[in-house]
Amino acid sequence: MAMATWTPSSMPDLTGKRAVVTGANSGIGLPTALELARHGAHVIVAARNPVKGEEAVRQILREVPGAQVELGVLDLADLGSVRRFAAGVDALDLLVNNAGIGLVPRQQTKDGFELQFGTNHLGHFALTGLLLPRLAERPGARVVTVSSDAHAAGRIDFDDLGLERGYGRMSAYARSKLANLLFALELQRRADRAGVDLKSTAVHPGTVATNFMRVGPLQPLVRLLLKSPATGAVPSLYAATSPDVRGGEYWGPGAKPMRASATARSEELAARLWEVSAELTGVHFEQLAAR
Numbered sequence: 001m002a003m004a005t006w007t008p009s010s011m012p013d014l015t016g017k018r019a020v021v022t023g024a025n026s027g028i029g030l031p032t033a034l035e036l037a038r039h040g041a042h043v044i045v046a047a048r049n050p051v052k053g054e055e056a057v058r059q060i061l062r063e064v065p066g067a068q069v070e071l072g073v074l075d076l077a078d079l080g081s082v083r084r085f086a087a088g089v090d091a092l093d094l095l096v097n098n099a100g101i102g103l104v105p106r107q108q109t110k111d112g113f114e115l116q117f118g119t120n121h122l123g124h125f126a127l128t129g130l131l132l133p134r135l136a137e138r139p140g141a142r143v144v145t146v147s148s149d150a151h152a153a154g155r156i157d158f159d160d161l162g163l164e165r166g167y168g169r170m171s172a173y174a175r176s177k178l179a180n181l182l183f184a185l186e187l188q189r190r191a192d193r194a195g196v197d198l199k200s201t202a203v204h205p206g207t208v209a210t211n212f213m214r215v216g217p218l219q220p221l222v223r224l225l226l227k228s229p230a231t232g233a234v235p236s237l238y239a240a241t242s243p244d245v246r247g248g249e250y251w252g253p254g255a256k257p258m259r260a261s262a263t264a265r266s267e268e269l270a271a272r273l274w275e276v277s278a279e280l281t282g283v284h285f286e287q288l289a290a291r
């Protein structure tokens with residue numbers, strides 16, 4: 001018997017749950033925040049631009065009158081901003097590490113990291129570590145990290161994290177998405193070892209028509225081939241709320257399981273990336289120190 005496609009209408013009631021969605025002002029993040037709010041969660045729309053963030057909050061309130069939704073200002077390319085944002089979050093059941101920057105020319109974060117790795121990976125690594133004490137207080141807490149099937153082309157050279165030996169927009173993006181996936185899987189292993197009740201999963205949204213996919217003159221035609229942001233949010237929403245999801249899984253379009261590359265499944269690489277990321281960000285996940 002063919003299984004019916006999962007849709008957000010299958011989401012459980014989330015009343016009393018508190019969620020943070022990064023990059024919730026745009027693209028896949030906005031319908032992710034909207035559906036969580038529609039199902040009763042208190043949602044913090046984390047956005048780097050407060051004007052865009054407020055507009056997203058208003059849009060959610062128009063769709064879902066009475067929604068529990070608020071803005072939090074968060075620039076993942078600035079560890080000071082990540083710390084200020086995290087300090088303002090007092091209880092948390094769900095963190096969706098969704099924000100991302102891709103395919104941009106060579107740039108650096110405020111702290112001097114290559115921009116795509118610094119924003120997509122190090123910013124979310126630090127944010128997750130700083131919010132972990134809040135998540136660990138809540139039974140059934142989850143962290144969903146938005147990776148991409150582009151991770152399969154990624155490679156990490158720890159001797160050249162700044163990509164001084166050659167910068168490619170796509171290879172820098174693929175590296176950051178590989179780091180997202182290695183992080184999501186390693187977070188689950190470390191939570192399990194430390195006995196912390198947490199489900200960490202990764203998702204690939206599919207190829208989605210968002211600001212991210214600026215496709216120039218072909219846009220109207222290409223857009224027809226791309227998924228809508230609401231469809232792109234399905235894997236995140238499924239991983240965030242379905243009772244059938246287990247920690248360490250990687251979900252894709254249509255809430256179907258995806259396969260992580262062999263590199264993404266390497267425990268040795270994941271452990272090294274974790275140690276290097278802790279060193280670079282100064283965020284050490286003390287609660288996950290193996291007991």
Ligand SMILES: NC(=O)c1ccc[n+]([C@@H]2O[C@H](COP(=O)([O-])OP(=O)(O)OC[C@H]3O[C@@H](n4cnc5c(N)ncnc54)[C@H](OP(=O)(O)O)[C@@H]3O)[C@@H](O)[C@H]2O)c1
Nearest residue numbers: 023026027028048075076077099100148207208210211212
């Ligand atoms: N679209 C696709 O086909 C596709 C495929 C695979 C994976 N993904 C992943 O899906 C996620 C969402 O992307 P999207 O497609 O929805 O793109 P999008 O419309 O460009 O949304 C990206 C979001 O991230 C935010 N962001 C960027 N840099 C940030 C920073 N330094 N601090 C805080 N927020 C920041 C953006 O804020 P601003 O609005 O201020 O720029 C925006 O809200 C990304 O992780 C991306 O890698 C997308």
